Amino acid sequence: MLKRRLGKTNLMVSIIGFGAIKLPLIDRETSGRILSRALDLGINFIDTARAYGDSEEKIGLAISNRRDEFYISTKSGALTYEDMKKDVEASLKNLRTDYIDLYLCHNLRYPDDYNRAMSSGGAIEALKDARREGIIGHIGFSCHRFHETMERGIRSGLFEAIMVSYNMLDDESVGERILPLAKESDVGVIAMKPLAGGFLASPPQELVKRAGIPINAETALKFIISNDAVTTAIPGMMRMEEVEENARIGENFAYMSGEELKMVREAAKLISESFCRGCGYCQPCPQEVRIPVILRQLAYYKNYGLTEWAKWRYKMVEVKADSCIQCGQCVEKCPYGLNIPEMLKEAHMLLSS
Ligand code: SF4
Ligand code: SF4
Structure with a gap:
């Protein structure tokens, strides 16, 4: 499978990575089987988090014996030095490894949180110390929606990679503003939610008909990877068919043409305008309409x-x-x-x- 350089980390990462957020939903045996299959099929980047239930443990249990075949990325929402230090130690233990390739500050959003994590005694110092000690390789951060925080993080020079929610619907509007900045700053981009939580893998038929092009996992993933600013897309996986299908898409990847990209953007606009994500930001209504x-x-x-x-x-x-x-x-x-x-x-x- 094609590999791309993850920004300043210099890690050569498969264009399809394994999002391990759903592992808590399946048993150990199934986790083990799909993780091993992912490695067999050339996926060499696995992303998890302290907050993803027993995901770290399941990865450690299943594939720590194949540790030299993949890069592991995990994250913690800790803001202070002590909390982050403890979380790094817990991740190492859970993952049954003595080295984590990429450690991210998880969902840094509000300016106060960012300032706290970056201050003296903050989480960033613990990550820098861990990197100095050689127990983590690189430092990154993930963020949802807060463009200013994303820009601060990218421009700070402290982070080597950023994880953002990016797919053909681009609900968080990172395509125009954040991805080019990351590319220019050589900060590697990891695209989470590439299938919009699975919606794009099997959208309602009515929408597909109106879109006029096939909307499926292949279209959605190819669209993301056709953007050179993105190093890897990490769909969350919990079934063998998903692993095999996503790996196949990565294996057969070819850039979308300008015409194809245009059609996908038009289809995405149509889908975006016609489906409510249930986020509730529009509430409350003065008439109490739910x-x-x-x-x-x-x-x-x-x-x-x-x-x-x-x-x-x-x-x-x-x-x-x-x-x-x-x-x-x-x-x-x-x-x-x-x-x-x-x-x-x-x-x-x-x-x-
Ligand atoms: S819940 Fe409200 S704000 Fe969210 S997508 Fe639906 S209409 Fe828009
Ligand atoms: S009254 Fe109608 S337009 Fe006004 S907030 Fe409620 S739903 Fe929206």
Whole structure:
């Protein structure tokens, strides 16, 4: 499988990595089998975290005997020196190794947290000491949504890699602002949520029809890897078929043409504009309309063909969509620019018929 250099770390990483966030959902034996298979198929980058339940332990148990075949990346949300030191020690023990290739500050977001972690006595000093002692190789950070923190981290020169949520929908808008900056600064980019939590691997057929191109794991992963700023995409995996399919996509990777990229962007726009992620940022509504609940029923009705079920669920919604007075407050808050009042109108029409 093609490998790319992970920024300043100089690690040569497979373009498809193994996201180990879902390992707590499966048993040890299955974890062992899929991790071993991933290595057999050329995946050489595995990402986990202290916060992912027993994911570190399962990796340690399954493949620590093949330690020279993969790079391990893990992360901790600790902000202080002592807490980070303890977490590094715990990761080493769980992973049954004496060396972690990449250690990340997990989800640094708020300026106060960033300042705390970077200050004297902060987490960064523990990571630097661990690197000096040779128990970790490189330091990175992960971040969601907070572009300013991402930029600070990249520009600080302290980090060799960044992990961001990036896929064809680009819900967190990192494509234009963050990825080029990381590339220019030689900070390696690890793309998490490349399949939008599995949504892009099997989106509703209705959406696929309207998109006009196949929307599946292959399209989604190829789109990401066609961006040179990204070193590796790490779909979360828990089934053997996923490992084999994702590895096959990495193995057969060819850059998308300009025309293909354009079509994917258009399809992504269409999908983005028509599906509610249920994040709840649009709430509260002055009329007490529970927008995500109603839009979920609309999606069941339109995209999954569960018409009667959706109508039955809608009956139980206390404040119906026709209570919307179109004040527009929710539209301003929705990060995906959904036309909520229009969607609510449609929901009421379909679900109360
Ligand atoms: S536009 Fe409708 S749903 Fe949105 S906040 Fe206003 S009343 Fe609520
Ligand atoms: S309408 Fe927008 S803000 Fe509200 S839950 Fe859906 S995606 Fe989130």
